[in-house]
Amino acid sequence: MPMPKKTWFEMKTEKDEMEILVHDEIGFYGVTSKDFIKNLKDAPKAKNIHLRINSPGGEVFEGNAIYNALLEYGASIRVTIDSLAASMASVLAMAADPGKITMPENAMYMIHNPLVWIGGDAETLRKYADLLDKLKEGILSAYMRHAKGKTREEMSKIMDSEAWLSAAEAKDIGFADEILTSTEEAKTASDRARVENCRARVMAMTTQEKPKQNEATVPTHKQEAGMHFDKDGNLVDETGKIVKTKAEMNVATAEAHAKEMMEAAAAAGSIATEAERKRITSIQTMCATVPGCDAAFVAALTAPGVSIEQAQAKVMAKMAEALAAVTPIPGGDETDKVRAGLVNTIMVRAGIEKDPKKVAEFRASEMASVFGFQGILRFLGKRAGVANAESCDPGRLFQALLGYDVAGIRPRASMGMNTNDLNSVLSTAANSIVLKGYGDETTTYQRVSRNITLSDLKQADMYRSSGAPDVLQIPEGQPPKLGVISDTSEHARLKKWGRAFSYTEEMAINDRLDMLGDLPYKWGRAIAREMDDRFWRTLLTGNGPALIETGAALFAAAGAFANQAAVGAAISQATLSAGFVAMRRYTRLNPDGGQSRTTRLNLPPRFIITGVRSEWLVRQFTSNVYVPQTTPPASTNMLTDNLFRSGGSMGLEPVIVSLVDDLIPATNGYLLAQDPNIIDYALTLSLAGRETPQTQSKLGGAGEVKGVIFDIEHFFEVAFVDWRGYWKNVGV
Numbered sequence: 001m002p003m004p005k006k007t008w009f010e011m012k013t014e015k016d017e018m019e020i021l022v023h024d025e026i027g028f029y030g031v032t033s034k035d036f037i038k039n040l041k042d043a044p045k046a047k048n049i050h051l052r053i054n055s056p057g058g059e060v061f062e063g064n065a066i067y068n069a070l071l072e073y074g075a076s077i078r079v080t081i082d083s084l085a086a087s088m089a090s091v092l093a094m095a096a097d098p099g100k101i102t103m104p105e106n107a108m109y110m111i112h113n114p115l116v117w118i119g120g121d122a123e124t125l126r127k128y129a130d131l132l133d134k135l136k137e138g139i140l141s142a143y144m145r146h147a148k149g150k151t152r153e154e155m156s157k158i159m160d161s162e163a164w165l166s167a168a169e170a171k172d173i174g175f176a177d178e179i180l181t182s183t184e185e186a187k188t189a190s191d192r193a194r195v196e197n198c199r200a201r202v203m204a205m206t207t208q209e210k211p212k213q214n215e216a217t218v219p220t221h222k223q224e225a226g227m228h229f230d231k232d233g234n235l236v237d238e239t240g241k242i243v244k245t246k247a248e249m250n251v252a253t254a255e256a257h258a259k260e261m262m263e264a265a266a267a268a269g270s271i272a273t274e275a276e277r278k279r280i281t282s283i284q285t286m287c288a289t290v291p292g293c294d295a296a297f298v299a300a301l302t303a304p305g306v307s308i309e310q311a312q313a314k315v316m317a318k319m320a321e322a323l324a325a326v327t328p329i330p331g332g333d334e335t336d337k338v339r340a341g342l343v344n345t346i347m348v349r350a351g352i353e354k355d356p357k358k359v360a361e362f363r364a365s366e367m368a369s370v371f372g373f374q375g376i377l378r379f380l381g382k383r384a385g386v387a388n389a390e391s392c393d394p395g396r397l398f399q400a401l402l403g404y405d406v407a408g409i410r411p412r413a414s415m416g417m418n419t420n421d422l423n424s425v426l427s428t429a430a431n432s433i434v435l436k437g438y439g440d441e442t443t444t445y446q447r448v449s450r451n452i453t454l455s456d457l458k459q460a461d462m463y464r465s466s467g468a469p470d471v472l473q474i475p476e477g478q479p480p481k482l483g484v485i486s487d488t489s490e491h492a493r494l495k496k497w498g499r500a501f502s503y504t505e506e507m508a509i510n511d512r513l514d515m516l517g518d519l520p521y522k523w524g525r526a527i528a529r530e531m532d533d534r535f536w537r538t539l540l541t542g543n544g545p546a547l548i549e550t551g552a553a554l555f556a557a558a559g560a561f562a563n564q565a566a567v568g569a570a571i572s573q574a575t576l577s578a579g580f581v582a583m584r585r586y587t588r589l590n591p592d593g594g595q596s597r598t599t600r601l602n603l604p605p606r607f608i609i610t611g612v613r614s615e616w617l618v619r620q621f622t623s624n625v626y627v628p629q630t631t632p633p634a635s636t637n638m639l640t641d642n643l644f645r646s647g648g649s650m651g652l653e654p655v656i657v658s659l660v661d662d663l664i665p666a667t668n669g670y671l672l673a674q675d676p677n678i679i680d681y682a683l684t685l686s687l688a689g690r691e692t693p694q695t696q697s698k699l700g701g702a703g704e705v706k707g708v709i710f711d712i713e714h715f716f717e718v719a720f721v722d723w724r725g726y727w728k729n730v731g732v
Contacts, residue, residue: 009036011043018046018075026058026066026088032281033065040069049075051095057087060114060135067142070095071405076702078102081167081176086110093175094142098699101146102178105167109175112162114139131316145403148174283311293318338383339425341367342376346429350517352436373513377401380422395505398422399706402699423708426503427697430520430710437524438693444655445535448607448673449682449718453691457715459493460685492719494685497530498693499523502700504707520695520710527693527714533659535684535718540663545720554720555728562586563723568730570668571610571617579672579727580604580650586724601724603679605672608652611660614668614731618654666731674725681725687715 010021020040027033049070057063070077070092079096081103090111093101114135136159143155150158150173158173170176230236235244280302287293287301293315301311345367347353353362362368370379374394381389381397389397392409400406401422454460474480501519538545544554555564562582569575586601610618621644644652652672660669676682693714700709 009039011039013044013046016047017050018043018048019050019052021052022089022092023052023054023082026055026092027062033062033069034281034284036066037069040073046075049073049077051077051079051092052082053079053085053089053093054082055086055089055092056084057089057110060088060139063088063091064138067091067095072407074405074407076100081107081109081170083107084110087112090175091139091142094145096146098146098701099177101176102180103167103170103176104180107167109165109170110163111143111159111165113159128316143175146174150174279308282308283315287315339421339428341365342379342425343429343432345370345376346425346513346516347433347436349513350433351514352433352517352521372511373508373516374511376425376513377422377508380425384421393509394511395509398505398508402708404699404706423697423699426516426708427695427710429516430503430697431695433517433520434524434527434693434695434712437521437526438528439524440521441525441528441532443528443532444657445532445684445718447653447655448609448676449535449684450676450680451684451686451691453686453688454494455688457494457496457687459491461491492683492685492717494687494715494717496713496715497527498711498713499526500709500711502705502707502709504705507707520712523712524693527712531684531714531716534716535682536657536659537663538718539682539720540659547720547723554723554726556723563727565727565729568666568669568732570732571614571621571670571729575729576608576621576644576650576652576672579729583672583674583724583727601679603674604650605727606651606653606675607655607673608670609655609657609660609673610668610670611662611664612656612658613661614670615654615656617668618656618670622652622654664730669731670729672727676725679722679725681720681722683719683721685717685719690715 010023012019051070077096078100079093079102081093081101083104084107085093085103086108087110090109093109114132136156140152140155140159144152147155155173165173165175167176167179171179230240230242234242236242283301283306284298287298297318300306301314341362344353344358344362345365348359348362349371353359367379370376377394377397378389380401381392384401386392386397386400386409388409396406396409400409403423501523503516503519507515539554542553543556546553562585565575565578583605584600584602586603588599588601608618608622644650655673660671661667674681693712696711696713697708698711700707
């Protein structure tokens, strides 16, 4: 009789969820990916799959077939690492949907490079070394579906090191989304032993297994209670009566031996038959995952006398031919060049990038023949090995290249391609275009403020120190008197600003390459515009923000700080001169707790801030040719010089802000402002390391768009810390 199969997986479906247990070595015991996939298809259709893994790994080809089958099934997949996901089992875990991998705190991953045991000359070994590199790229593609904060090259180095990852380490790189508390210590040493045993079995697949001969079991004659053997070797009871003679027992033993010999012969035949079936099945499984293995090729390999080792060598050669026919996205630095080229293509084609050098690079590249959003998708599709990339539906190709499960369109993850490339290209382009829009927006707050960075989002104190106290005469023989420098502070806390936008399959279907540039560009400008608006509204609304130092508004009523004209007036030499006088006479923060003399800043203003309605007048007063005096003395031209011109002795630089017209009711109100690099009076705050807007991308999940969702975020706030920076005239 055929020997029963020992399965390494179990499947059971309850309601809408199928639970799959992979709790042993993948692909052994004569149970192949073909059996797994058949069971998957025969089971009641489920909306959700819960894949539970405790496995030291197994055969690469078997694992790839199972991984692809899970992705093609069409269910939402969550994965639990019950104890160990090593080698090929770690690849199966990558079939999980984003955010759907959990593992106990004592569970582990082990990831390493693919391996094969092969013999041959130097050229043969070099060929298989190259092939293993390409197989590694396929595994990397699966890992990159979940890797976060790691580049493809960094993940490759982790594989090189044969890394054992704890739950916390796995979470850090995206291989776990939630760590479950466990009450049981992980048996890491035992798991390592299982992996080594599994590795030995993978190597053994290159040679045919030899059947083990069963050990014969000879029946024994038990002495029941009260029975014993007499001096002649007969079995007698307690009365001495013979129960079975010695001759009878010898006949029974001989019959048992004959029966056992017959059973052993039958078992040997069954084992040989099972070994042959296993040889054929293993070869068929290897061929099933490699393009070009047609029926005639498979028949030749499964013919009697062809060992698994010989078949494997021929299958790998066939796979090398298939890989040579596909142009993969290059690895390492070359990958970065291709991605950078596509990002530049998007920006040039969308009309965002106008730098002559970048435009010239685009025109000289292979991407110059790529047109439209669909052209970019088909370019990437061909490189990812999608057979019908030139003709398939662009919306479905867009989804497949992002990693969604799309029937009939599957980038060859097992062929060394990367389904993360489209997401990477779109994300890099979006971030670059957001920054381009952010930089192109016309803003004015930077001219009259100074930027500082904060390390966190906690409330920050902006301290201002006084000057040194008065220097005192020291009486003879006496020590100097201790002086105290005073300080004051204002409080502020960073706020996060942002919105979200998305690239969808509709954009691919409609070939809207312009939207790839237009959306992030407009959002970048919107963030810069919001910062500018917040600065000026905070400053100009009412009497301005309240200050801790004074307990009053920045522009206190009735000119309490002498930083506001008592009576509003139009722009003129007289009102400008009054502002100069007031700002030069501002008093410093007093040291020594008020014991020192009051001293003046004696600093002239540098800027005049006004609305668009008074721009023509302000620009006349700050021009190099306009002379405000209309009746200079006839005998001299001393007064004909415009003192308020840029570079003049009372030079002012105009800052035109449209909100002045909205927030200062008079038609010709204005402000004079100090140089923010000389005195801190207006600060803009940003987060250290994130001084500009940043985009974070994710794939749309259930209930969201099918595409890439971008969150634009910027940490920013304004703080006005000293009334001495301004002088305000509300106009008439």
